[in-house]
Amino acid sequence: MATVAELRERLRRPLAAELASGCQNRVVAGGVDKLLASPLGNPFPGVREALSGYAQKAEDARGEALRTALSLLDGAASPPPSAPRKAPTRQAVPTAAPGERLPADAEVARLDTGPGGARKLQSLGLHTLRDVLHAYPHRHEDRRALPDLNEVEEGQKVTVEGKVVAKSRRSPRPGMLVIDVTLETPSGGRVKATWFNQPWVEKQLREGARLVLTGRVKKFGRSVQLGVEHLETVENAQDSLSTGRIVGVYDSKDGISQEFLRRAAYRALQAVPQGDYLPTHWRQKYGVTDLSDALWGIHLPSDEAHLSRANARLRFDEYLFLELRMLLQGEDAVLQGKRFQASGSDISTFEGALPFRFTNAQRRVLLEITDDMRSDQQMARLVQGDVGSGKTAVAACALYLAVRDGYQGALMAPTEILARQHYTNLLGYLGQLDVRVGLLIGAMTAKAKLEMQTRIAQGEVDVVVGTQALIQENVRFDNLGLAVVDEEHRFGVQQRRKLLAGRPDVLVMSATPIPRSLALTAYGDLELSIIDELPPGRTPIETKLLQDTHRQQAYGFVMGRIRQGEQAFVVTALIEESDTLELLAATQLAADLKVILPEARIDLLHGKMSAAEKDHVMNRFRAREFDILVSTTVIEVGVDVPNASVMVIENAERFGLSQLHQLRGRVGRGTAKSYCVLIAGEHSQKTRKRLKIIEGSTDGFVIAEADLKLRGPGELRGTRQSGIPDLRLADLANDTEIIEQARELAKHILAHDPRLEHPRLQYLRSELQNRSQSVAYREVI
Structure with missing residues (x-):
């Protein structure tokens, strides 16, 4: 049973994150009102009152309400009823003494990060030391051997370190400010760095300041100039975390330097004693390093190998906790179900009544299903x-x-x-x-x-x-x-x-x-x-990519198939004209086709129709009462018209590859050879290369892999799955093996302890709760 202090902290974190993110009511799944209606809000009636009706409040009012609620949570315990009421006051949090060890849930104010340091971290949504440790860099730069500027090429992107030895400002024309700085590198070389119309950087460019600059090189004879894209200040060159090593680059905002964030991570790593929620035998089985080594390696790697093993361990952890959350999202980790006989003779009876035989792939999947059905x-x-x-x-x-x-x-x-x-x-x-x-x-x-x-x-x-x-x-x-x-x-x-x-x-x-x-x-x-196997005898759909300049040719082909007694789908994405998208609306397209193909009978289907209207149109199309169905993507999944042999997709570049493949699957349902024509309204090489994937493959899984690499995971299910958007290190296009290992371990853990109640799993359970809170996942344990 959680203590009131623990519940207070578990409520405070999402509320603080909501305030830091601009009071958009998006941090918490279901909104702040839903969070307070959960058992988490019960012990804090004052907080519930302060935030009552949060979703209906204006943004300023939300901010004020959140600050009041956080003040109530952070303040001292309420005095007895007989005592006069006092406004809650926030006690100053003492900074940890040098060498003092701190728990991971200690507030960032305990870290020695200098004046205003805690406020800076909190503005980034980092409220505890654990938050700091798990705010990983989004990329790393190798600054162990900075380049010799005499040897770099024109236009090359480089990082240099040096001391400001001269500074000037000029205005070549009205309204334009140019700041020039001469930087002396440790090797004694000099580089000129330039900023255009960025007056706010000037205060960091005092003479004698040590800077780390990233930008593209321009050469003028023997002199080197740098067009600065990124600036860091180095407070102490002798003890810098920003040069002479592989350094992390963090998500930040104006006024919060990379040097500060590296120092905060370093202090947190020193302060928090790192145990491990994965026992040694699990780490050995899956070949991952210990947690302390991983956290040091992601923030302050000693070399490439250290960074690589840190990345592998923390990616494994992300997937492990995601799989644990997913497996635990029912009422119980494992539910009792029905137990069926699922006998082989009944399967044979069913198959004997079919006009075809199951494929090997169907048999394999049916075996997996019946094994499940026979289980308790x-x-x-x-x-x-x-x-x-x-x-x-x-x-x-x-x-x-x-x-x-x-x-x-x-x-x-x-x-x-x-x-x-x-x-x-x-x-x-x-x-x-x-x-x-x-x-x-x-x-x-x-x-x-x-x-x-x-x-x-x-x-x-x-x-x-x-x-x-x-x-x-x-x-x-x-x-x-x-x-x-x-x-x-x-x-x-x-x-x-x-x-x-x-x-x-x-x-x-x-x-x-x-x-x-x-x-x-x-x-x-x-x-x-x-x-992963199609029944024998199915003819693959032939796909052709055309530019919109050949549209007449495409519809001439369609008319030829109609004269053979076949039918066609024509798909576009919008129902109404749009001034901003160069996309044919379905209504206008249908009208155009009636002019281009006067012989053809044409009708229209779109998402604004009622269910009865859609059914009526589809039934008429199946009954061959017209030849061409012009449609939006409402026909994407499952519609079966065996006589339709041609699919034309207008402005194909507007669709993802998997969606194009789904649309293409509306034809090829009958005995006639079927065709899909992709008409591209955009002529770039990038578009052509992407659409060529569809033209060259009919394997949906190959296409889906390509789509994942091109477009990312996206939103797959009707309710956004908490966790997937929050995978920070994962590479879903290439991580299948590590995901399967993490899933295997998650299933093993829950099979032996469905509620994570064993004392040896308390650290794992605590970490799961922390990560679940960070994505506003409902409590499952």
Whole structure:
């Protein structure tokens, strides 16, 4: 049980971070009001009163309220009721004596960082020594051997150190200020440094000051001039942390020097005794150094090897704590689930009713699913597979196994179009096996909904397919055993959990290929299965990249396919005209195509339509009542029109590679050879190189890896996953192996101690709580 002092500190930190970040109500997940409504706010009614209605306050009022709340938290304990009330006063925090050891949660005011040092650190959101230790440099510079300026090349970026021996200022023309400084380097050479229109730097350029300058070299005969991009002052050249070594460069702001931040990190490293939350045998197993060596190595490395092993250890830790948080985000680390027979004979019965045989990849994934279903623990598995890989057939088999054991199954899709499509597919797979399949979507009449809800509650429906209608309060299952969630990232984590109140086994399907490294972090609470093989006989989609100057050629090809009796999608990104984006709006594009292709029958689909309107358009398209569907990206996931053989994507450069691949997957669903034409409105080499990746590959996972390297992890799930945006050292494009090791250890730890209650894990538990607070993650332990 946490003490009041511990609770006070755990509440103070996010509030102080909110104040430091400008009172935007973004530091805490769900906002400050939600934080105070949690058990953390209960012991502090005065703080709750001061911050009441925070979200509705203006920015200035928020700041005042936060300062009041922090003052209440930091002040002395309230006097007895009989005593007159006194305004809370903040006690001065004594600076640690030289050599005194301090706990990691000690305030930064205990560090000897000079006048105003604590205030500077707090303005960067660093309130404790632990914050300072884990505020890693964002890059490092090698300043062990500074260059001989006579040998550097014109335009080369260099770092030099020296003493100011001369300074002048001039105004070549009105409104322009040029400051020139001559710097004498330790070797006796001289370099001229110049600043343009930066009067605020002048006070740092006094004669005799020691400076470290970074910039690009310009040569004029034998003289060297430096266009300064970065300036540091060195207070004591004999004891400098900024020269003669590999130095870290930190996130900072005006008035807070790099030398100051290095000194603060150095003082914190000296003051805090470094134990380690990873025992020796775990460190040896995974080949990582101890925590003290890692923290010294990230801030003040002795050489490249020291920096490398520090980086490896701290990256491992970031992933380990992320995986622990993800695995702990349910009510318990391991939930009791349903236990199914999942017999081989039932699987054979299901496959025997199919018009095809499972691929080897489908069999492998089905084996992983059935192993989970036979276990007492709740299955929580993500099945990834490219478009057409057969995920739905695998899910249908799992649903059949649940029904055979007397349970109900549910399949939740993000749109009504997809729900109807899954309903049709499941009727085909399960109907002949005497499985009763029902549909529940928002577009149904009130009477039809009530009838379906009654049948579900009474167990008269075995498998229910639906949209978010399945998680409404008036839906009651008789005995839900397996929940399948399609394209879960379109729902959000909280919506998925509503379906799981009865602890059914859970199978999440996604046709959005995600690199394994990213899946292991974004979906850390799910086991991962990949169907990486397409059924035999599928013809690869042929993709062609064209510049917009060849648009007529593209639509001539489309018309040729229409004359063969086929249909086409044409996709653009906006619904209405925009003055700022050079992008064809769907409405205008449809009108243009009616002029360009007068023979073709053309209709339009976009996101502002109601669900019923979208269904009507798609049903007409499937029924071949028109030839070209002009659409926004609303058709991205799951829509199945077998007769559509051509996909044209306008302004393809506006889309990510994975999204282009998803759009392309809307064709190639039938027997005809299919095509995707990418029309690029931007002609740069960079754009062409990126789009050539799509033109040259049909493997969604290869494309997703390329997309990750080009664009970064982004936001993958409906609720931003705390932790992923806060990985400071991680390289998700290349860290798959280290992520898998960290996940392995996290699962091992929780399998043996699901609540981290063993005394040997108290340091690990404490560190997890600290890191969880730093990303405003809800308390899970």
